Amino acid sequence: MSDLATTPLHALHRELGARTVPFAGYAMPLQYEGIVAEHRWCRAHAALFDVSHMGQLRLRGAAAARALERLVPADLEGLAVGRGRYTVLTNAHGGVVDDLIVGRDGADTFFLVVNAARKTADLAHLRAHLPAEVTLKTLFAERALLALQGPEAEAVLRELLPGVEALFFMDAAWFTWEGVALRVSRSGYTGEDGFELSVPAEAAETLARRLLADPRVRPAGLGARDTLRLEAGLCLYGHELDEDTTPVEAGLAWSIGRRRREAGDFLGAEVILRQLREGPPRRLVGLRPEGRAPLREGAPLRHRGTPVGRVTSGAFGPTVGGPVALGHVRADLAAPDTLLESELRGRPLAVRVVPLPFVPHRYRRRGARP
Amino acid sequence: MILRYTRDHEWIRVEGNIGTVGISDYAQQQLGDVVFVELPEPDREVRKGEQAAVVESVKAASEVYAPVSGRVIEANDRLVGEPELVNRDPEGEGWFFRLELADAGELDGLMDAEAYRAYVESLD
Structure with missing residues (x-):
């Protein structure tokens, strides 16, 4: 596995006895204690996942919302600062290039989290379609991403970051923790309440250790992440979603903004709007x-x-x-x-x-x- | 009593002419949580190396091969309701099936516990 990339938590995973597997070019923890135990712990307490392999990007520029709206069917102009939305990058025939979370960090600043296996495809797609005045900054090596998921996630996290309890599902805010800028989004991929914490790579291990020091928190790997998202009925790119599957076929019509349906001004709109009208x-x-x-x-x-x-x-x-x-x-x-x-x-x-x-x-x- | 292992991580414990078959502790660790086991019907004739059972973990299905040829005389029906026995006691209560050996000479090609331990270490 020597040609695989590792996340900033790789040493910690080894210390915790993780069994790692290659995933999207990364050596990632599949499980620690066992998939079923980790799955159950997440549903009952709080599980910590390393999802640093996912791609974090910042998109900035005048009229960034309008520019990005050409590529996704979600209403972004109507997205308030501090809010996030699940959406898809569509291609010209209505298929899905990737699914992602778009968070609005400012009037002209968006924070994107994309799938690990689609980073390259997404970047090519974004660069090919976004106007020059919108700049795209990848944060792949700079920032790690931790997901703290489960009914006890809020109680755990508010001890470190007072104020996170004020966030609702799909809210995001920046916090300072021991001098480090953390972006905290109340979201996840398990069906449970929880948070996703974007942290500078060099502070990721310290943060993870602090969270794991809480007896309510246990580490969980990609195995449990998959069974949790499956039970929650959430799509996984490359399985439920691909370049030949439209968001309507994938049960994501709810993510298509009303204004966007009327305007039909995004890539693949012709196919997608027809499927909305006539059924997929x-x-x-x-x-x-x-x-x-x-x-x-x-x-x-x-x-x-x-x-x-x-x-x-x-x-x-x-x-x-x-x-x-x-x-x-x-x-x-x-x-x-x-x-x-x-x-x-x-x-x-x-x-x-x-x-x-x-x-x-x-x-x-x-x-x-x- | 003779205990032997295969390169595919089955074990067989032979007493007289009867062999009990299961998967090794290493195999259950690699599989992770076992959630389903499909067992052979009694009286089925299996040949050495033939697929005799299936073990499903949360993530994937794996085949269990007959370590030697013979006639299945009993399957461990407890595994139907308690597949987790394979994880808890793989080389004991988590056995899969028993068979009547057709040719005890086939055991010669299998590994004893010491050879199997060395084999597993070479895999990690």
């Missing part, structure tokens, strides 16, 4: 295979013998207590309780379409405003 040919669904054996990515989905889709992610869901999967299926068969067939080791297996998420989200959302 296929949809992302939750799937429960019969029995206990997990159905894995790539498994076929059939309806009365006819191929109608495929499984995009599948694993055993520790909180659900059984196998869970996501898949793309022909749109007329996407309703909950539809019965489909798949195949496991050459034998037929019944699969039921179920509503997403498998495990309810527990985000701390801002209450309904008056």
Whole structure:
């Protein structure tokens, strides 16, 4: 694994006994204690994930919101400073270049967090389409990213950073911690309440050790991250999302701003708006295979013998207590309780379409405003 | 009693003409949390190296091969309800199946505990 990049927490991972795996060119912790234990700890307490492999970027310039809106279908002009939004970079035929969080750090400043495996593709796409007056600064080596996730995350973090309790889901703010500038976003990829902490690389290990010193916090790896996001029904790029899947097909129509639908002024709008009007040919669904054996990515989905889709992610869901999967299926068969067939080791297996998420989200959302 | 290991990390404990088969402690550590086990039907004839069972962890499925040829006489049905036994006691209560050996001579090509330990160390 010598040709792999490492995150600023690599030494700490080794010390904690992590088993590392190559992921998107990085040696990343797959697990420490075990995927199921880490998954359960996150749902009950607070789990610390190193997600420094993800790409952090700063986008700045007059009318940056308008420029970025050409590339994503989210309403960014209407995004308040200190707020963030989940969105997708679309291509000309409505497919997804990447999914990302765009946070507004100032009137003309945006903070982007993109997938590790898509950094190069995203940069090429952004540079090809953004006007010269919008500058793009990558923070890949400069900043690490830690995710503290779980129902006890707030109680833990407010001891270090008083004031984080005032943030709601998808709020972000800058804090100073022991002289270090931290960007704290109340967001995550587990379905639980939690925070993502962008920290200068050289301070990452100190911060991680401080968080881990709290008995409510345990480290968790990519294995638990995947089972948690799967139970939360969240898309993973390269599985549920790719250049040939539109956000409508991936169940992300909610992320397309109303004003943006009316204007249709983003890459791929023609295909995406048509799918919003007429319905997409296929949809992302939750799937429960019969029995206990997990159905894995790539498994076929059939309806009365006819191929109608495929499984995009599948694993055993520790909180659900059984196998869970996501898949793309022909749109007329996407309703909950539809019965489909798949195949496991050459034998037929019944699969039921179920509503997403498998495990309810527990985000701390801002209450309904008056 | 003879205990032998394969390069694919199965173990077989032979008493008389009956062999009990499971996966090694190293194998269960590599797999992580076991969530499902598919076992062979009794009376099935398996050949040495043939897939006889499947073990699924949270992340992935792995095949379990017959260390020697023979006829399956019993499967460990406890694993159906408690697949975590494979993690907890891989070389004891987490056994997979028992078989009646067709040719005890096939054991000669397998590793004893010491050779297997050295083999595992060479992998890390």
